[in-house]
Structures are given as C-alpha cells and as structure tokens.
Amino acid sequence: MSRRPLLLGLAGAGLFVAALDAYVVVTLLPAMSGDVGITIENFEQATPIVTGFLAGYVVAMPLLGAYSDARGRIPVYVVCLAAFALGSVVTATSGLWSFAQLPWLVAGRFLQGLGGGGLVPLSLALAADLYRDRSRAVALGSVAGLQEAGSVLGPIYGATVTAAAAGLGGWRFVFWLNIPLSLLCGAGLLAAGRRQDAGAPTTSAIDWLSALLLGLGLGALVFALYPDDPEHRAVNALFVPIGAFAVVLLGAYTWRQVRRLEPLIPRVLLRSPAFLGATAANVLIGAALIVTLVDVPIVGRLVFNLEALDSGLLLTQFLIGVPVGAVAGGLIASRIGNRITAIAGMAVSAAAFLQMSSWTANELDLHAGPLRQADLGLAVCGLGFGLVIAPLTAGVLALTCGQSHGLATGLVVLARTMGMLVGLSTLTAFGLYRFHQILGTPVLNDTDLRERVKHLERLVAAAFLQEYREIFIIAAALCAAALLVIALSLRPARTSGGT
C-alpha cells in the first residue's frame, strides 16, 4: 500500500495543529496576560503574545522550503515540529516562575511561530514531492486548506479546550496538548518516511541573510507600531526612525527575494499585475480578517460580558461562514470567473463590517427571526472572506506552472499572514489610542469600591464598543480596497492553465 496518503496526512495533521495555535490565544488572551502580570490598564503589552507567533511564522515560512531541498523534507519537518513543541512548553510554563513572565511568553510564542511557519512550505513541498499531475493540485489544496482551517478554528478550539480542561491548567493545557500531538505526528512521519526516496541532493541552504533582514524588518515594524503610551499617541515614540529602518530592511529583503526567486518563479510572473494584485489583495484581506479573529472575541468578553467559551462561540458564526463561502466561491468562480467572485466576496464582507460598525451594547438581544443579528452579520462576513479565498488562490495558481504551485500557494498564505501581522499591530495601536481618547479620565463618585469598579466597567465597555465600531469601519475600508485591487488586477475572464 502506498505510504503517500499516510505521509501527507501526518504532515497535514502537524500543520493543522500548528495553524490552530496561530490564533488560539485570541480567546485566552485575558487569562494568559493576567498570568504574566499584565493588567487591563496595560493591555497593549499583550499584543506581542499574538504578533510574536505571527512574526515567527512569517520569518520561517519563506526560508525552510529551500533548506529542506538539501536536508530532506521529513527531517526538517520534524525539527520544525520539535521547535513548535518546545515553544509550546515555554508558552505553557509562562507565569509559573518569576523569571517566566511576558518576555518568556512572547519568546515561546515566537518559537511556536518559527516551527509552525516552517511547516507550511515543508508540507506544500512534501505534497508536491509525493504527488504528480492532477493529484498534485488536490494534495496542495488539501494542505493549504488544513492551514486555513487551523487558523480560523484556533480561537474556538482554544476556548473549548480551556473550558474542558479548567481543572488541568486551563489555558496552559491547550499548549501542553501540543506535545503529544507533535510527538505523534513527528514519530509517525519518521517511521513512515524511512523508505521514502530522499530525492536528488541539492545545495540549497537556509538563506540566513534573508532571515535576518525579514526578522529584523518585521520586528522593527511591529516595534514602530507598538503603542508605548496609548494615552497620548497612537504609535511608538520612535515610530519615524524605527519605521524607516523597517522599510529599508524589508525593502532589502524584497529585493533579495525577487532576485533569488527568479529561478523558481518566472520573471514575467513577478511583473504580472494579476500576481502583484493578488498578493496586495491578500495583504489587505489578512488585515481585515485579523480584525474579526481577534476583535470579535474581545468585544464578546469586554462589551457583551461573555465568558471565554461564549466569546469563542460568538466567533463560530464567522468560522462557519468561511468554509461555506469557500465552497460556494469555488463553484461560483467556475461559472462566472475568479474576478467577479472575489469582488463579490469583498463586497459582502465590507457590507457586513459596516453593519457590525453599528453594533450596540445589547446587540446580542437583537434578533432577525430566530437568529441573532450579530450572528448573522458575522456569518455573512465569514461568507465573504470564504468567497474570495478560493478565487484569489486559483488566480495565482493559474498564473504558475505546476512545479511552482506549492511556492505560489505559500506566497498567498505568506501575504495574508503578513497582512494579519501588520494589520493587528496597526489596529491595536489605533484602537488603544482611540480607547483612551474615548474613555478620558472618568471621575467615579459611587459610595462603594465595588460600585465604582462596576461603574468603570460600564464606561470601559462603552469605550471599547465605540473603538471597535471604528475598527470595523476600517475593516470595511480594507475590504473595499482589496475589492478595488482585485477589480484592477485580476483577469476579467475565467483563468485556466498555467504559464
């Protein structure tokens, strides 16, 4: 019996587990940040818990595929899985000792991201190695689908596991669970891959200079956007010099990659408006997508006063919409073309964000028939994102030959993750600044401490609601911008074939 499905299944399972952890912290953030000493008035300090993972993910993703050409997919994959598991241990132990506070947690998340990010190109490359011709596209699609599914299911997975494991460490259990899962996937891959052909050895290696440029560039960008004093300014005091430094580093990285990628991706593709447009659209979509994944559970907690699990369940409506939209997007695109379908998807999501920008504190009490309006809005929003994902990916794949499908799909994911990273950093900076502006410095004259705190909670909830309403408007604008980019860059007619 062929070992290919087993190998691909194990690699996909590992990738799925790692992808789950990208946003698993969203519903756990209050508990995690509290356990490392972050209080609500310094909540901006919790941002690196999310961006740390994304930064590691983005740094590793473009680097490790080529390295595995020389070292073999499975050994490098197992090393990445080990890094992910080690990062999980570091994350799970955060707050347990005096030395294991926020930097420890962020380091753990970064390590998780490095390992998890490396799994993306490795899984895609493994799929490409194992399958040929038409079945390769299916294999690549399955891997990409698992990565996407893991990302969007992460928040609800985290909330569910934490609730179920309340007596077993709560949020920490989510990360401890990664250890046996990683072991299972890693050991299975090593065992199943022993007889696998290693393929012709090449001289590929990790491009350390690129890794350094990308890592430093992203780190500088996230730092420049970090709101060190959100009461008085939206971004860091060193925004201009550090931001300029980030632009230089990322520019150098891009220039180097364009040159290095040339043998893999034809120059004509890199100059293709459709490819560049799809990449730009994915960056914008990533930024808008992160608004939903991160901010909706926070709105649920802080504005609607939901428990962690319930705030995760609120997001479920969105998560249901995404795969439904993805399937519908594939079907519709085959009839009316990628461009129109993607435009429609972005229009739907933009409209949903606009509706969400009018949410009120009692939004969950408002119903349209048997359904809550908020649930409907989120489901429609997810539907829009689902509609656009498949046509955009297909649009990029249609521009590349079969050998470049893995790389092209990886670039799509990379662009979206970059959008998420930058979007989250930017919108957190903006959001916290607006929060402080809206809240001001309230004077509480209630007679009892408990009453004063309750009063403050109401004021904070109102300020958060206003802040997130504005962020939803920005998300709608991001969707509109993506729509415009797609309209101007994607081919109007249905695409097919390769170059």
Added chain:
Amino acid sequence: MTRILALAMLALVACGNPPPGDAGKILRDGATAMAGVRTVSATLKLTKGVVSIKGFTLVSARTAVRMPTDSDTVYTVKQQDVSFALEIVIAGGHVYEHIPFTPFREVTGAEAKAFPDMAKLFDATTGLPAIIPAGTATKYVASEQLDGKQVDHVSTQYTPEQVRGLLAYLSSSGPVTANLWVRSSDQFIPKAVLAGAFGDGGKDAAVEVDITNFNGTVSITSPAP
C-alpha cells in the same frame, strides 16, 4: 487581601544569627531586626487557593512602607479572568485609592479604615514584631543561600487567635504554618511562605512573600492636590 499581607508580614519579623538549630532565638532576633525597619518593600504572590477581596480575586500585591504611617500598595486582582491593579496610598493620615483609568480619589470614614494600613503591621509594640516570636512548634530547617546571601530557614506556626490579634478581622479556621528565611548577616527576613486555612470559605491557601529594600529609599507620594 489584608489578611494575606498581614500573615505575610507575620513572617517578616523573626529569627537571628545564633548557632544553627536555635530556631527560637533566630525567631526573636529576626523580630527585633524587623522592629527596627524604617522603610521596606515587599511583593506577595498567592500560590495556592483563592482569596477574595470585595468580590475580586487577589492575584498578587506589592507594597512600599515608610514608617510610621505611610504606605503605597498595589493589589493585582481578577474579575472573571481580567486582571486589574488597585492602588491604595496612605500618606499623611489620608487614604487614597486609584482604580485603572481614573484619577486618585481620597476615601474617608469607614471605607478608609477598611483598607489595610501596612505601616501598622510593622509597629514594634502592636504589629508583627510583637507577634512573630510567639510562634509555636518552631523548628530550624536548614542553612541556605538566598539571592547570594546566607540565610537560616526556620518553620513555625501561629494560632488563629494570634493572627486575629494582629488584625481583628483576619480569620483562619486552623493554624497557619510559616516558613521564614532569616539573613545571617543582619537578621532581616527576605522571604516567607505561609500556608493555612485562610482562603475563601476557610479553605487552604498559600502565599509567597519576598521582602527587599530594608531601610532603603522608597517613593511614596501623596496624590493630594
């Protein structure tokens, strides 16, 4: 919260530098040394159980004390799983409270008296220095190194009445065990771990207290306009 800090402070004042094994003398010398403290900083972390203060769950606290009357204490508390810091400054006979995002506010009357006065815990005649040597079942545990300094590790026990004698509203449903680390050089107590039935509903709880900055510089600024 108050009772936890008071229990913690119980552990601050003890012990000494006699031949290893003379736990009672170590305890007495420690109490004498701590009675001479003019300024001190301390952090407290709840390591077991749940202790609630006015409906908020205590996570940790840190305080700076300047004898005889001033203190600045930040309590980190949780509501559901959202943490926030509640700061209480007692300076010049006035009590001020700081809730996140709001300005300092002076509290008076019964509400002001309900906040623990950390400085009083160090009072030589009525505070911890007077209570600490009264521990029972005192035992010398070991000579150890703590933060690069030689310390004597002693364990002792206090009755609920002794604890209540320190602060009337402290209630433990059983004896409180204290593990104290007493510096050999100056008899100050840099670390204490307390365990007993002082958690919510009389359940077991434990706290770890780290004490620093003995007679060092502390900054306690009155928020008064």
